[in-house]
Amino acid sequence: MLPGPILLYRCTSCDGLFSRRTLSSGNTLGAQYRSDGQMKARMLPQTPPLVVCPHCHELFCMVGAQPAISYRNYFPGFGFVEKPTTEALASKKAQEALAEQYRDVPRYVLATRSQCTQYVQSHDITAHPEQLRLFAWHCVNDERMDSGPEELEADEKANLLALLDLLISDSDSQILLRAEILRELGRFEGAAQLLDHDFSDDFSARAEQIMQAIERQDEQPFVFETTHNDGDIHFEWSWQARRMKTPMPELPKQPMVPPLFHIGNRDWWVKVLGMMSHNWALIEPQTNGQATVYFFHDKGMTLRPSGFKRADFSNRSAVVDALQFDDVHQAQRALKANDFDRLKVKPGPWLDFVPEGHFWDARATEEGVYSKKGYWRSTHEV
Structure with a gap:
């Protein structure tokens, strides 16, 4: 992070000068991203678009405002130049004189939550409505994050509704913002409907976390996590599992060879064996109340019986x-006792190995790992 020029602005209410520091370079390493779209990075601090004049305490809009004076008090690389030019020396001296002249000019003051909300509701902000309304929302949530669960005020809700009308893009980021606005307004059903969208990898983890908050009926803002607390299951995988469509395939019009083996659901269970190998299971209820668990290899693979074509x-x-x-x-308890988990509860990179399509019965040529070879533990053994 390298400092840039110091900018001095003149207040439109009292004509007093106040300062703003700038950066010539920075980065977002270690940045935190919040559910309302706010980004905070230690190495890239942002200048708020609404500030308070330190002299008269009136609000001042920084968006589009031109500085009255600018100067530098940091000269990167200057000391490494063996013989600075006359012009460079004169420029540095002039900048140092300005820095000395204006060294006592105070910095702007941060605006409060109520000041920002009142400003966007009572001023003409048609030049930059989205930026200012978004900032007012962030100011509200800064305080809500610090103080704990809290209801929005009526004017704060009005700002969110006005912002909602401005976010009309179909980009992933704006869809997430619209869903977050509805969630914080307590409109959980509408927020969930907006999230019915195939987000890119960069946004799917955020969509999953917002959806989980919707399912908790939680209206509070939060900081996005990159993984679950155990550092193992990624939110991207949870979103993929949530979005995974495994409908029952249509019954074929012609008899299949080998014959079709029908199982009436696709609520998969998975056991992670390691080395990119997994076992899969489906529970099929029977008419007599019993249940059968059917097992599969990755992608439903097995040896092809002789006499059949690859097609x-x-x-x-x-x-x-x-x-x-x-x-x-009993089937569910037994699966859990044998290290199986429902796929939607434990998603992961094994999502790409789910068995697909119509089923056929290969048990006659398989070795029966669980039913015959003794690798199945009863619930009494656990």
Whole structure:
């Protein structure tokens, strides 16, 4: 982070001078991003668009304002020049004289939450409405983040509704902002509907965290996390699992070879074996109240029986084993006891290995890892 010129502005209310520091370079390393779109980076501080004059305490809009005076008090690389030119020496001396002349000029004062909200509601802001209304929202949330759960005031809600009308782009960032506005207004159903969108990887983790807040009926702003607290499951994977569409495939018009094996749901369970290898399971309730758990390899792969063509197995997954249980709840407990988790509860990079398409029964040629070879633990063994 390198400092840039110091800018002096003249207050439009009292004609007093106040200062603003600038940067010539910075970066966003370690930046925090908030659900309302605010970014805070230690190495890239932002000048607020609304400030308070330190003399008369009136609000001053920095957007589009031109400085009355500017000067430098930092000269990078100057001391490394063996013989500075006469012009460079004269310029540095002039800048140092300005710095001395205006050294007592006070810096601007930060505006309060109520001042910002009142400004955007009572002033003509048609030149920069989105920027100013967004900043007013951020000021409100700065205080809400510090003070804890808090209801929005009526004028603060009015600002959000006005901002909502300005955010008309179909970009990922603006869709997220619109959903966040509705969430903070308590309009959870509308916020969830807006998130019915295929976000890019950069925004899918944020969409997942906003959706989780919607599901909690939480109206408060928050700082986005990059991963879950255990540092393992990424929000991107959770969003992919949430968005994953696994509808039942249409029944074929012609008989299939090998014959179609029907399972009535696609609520997958997964067991991570390691080395990019996984087992998959589906629970199928039976009419007598019992439940069958069917098992699959990654992508539904298995050895192709002799006498069949490769085309016969296009978009098909093999059932490789099965176990019977008294009911669905017993099947769920048994899967958990054997390190299986529902895919939607434990998403991960294994999302790309989910079995697909129509099923066929390969149990006759498979070794029955769980049903025959003893790798299944009963719930009494756990």
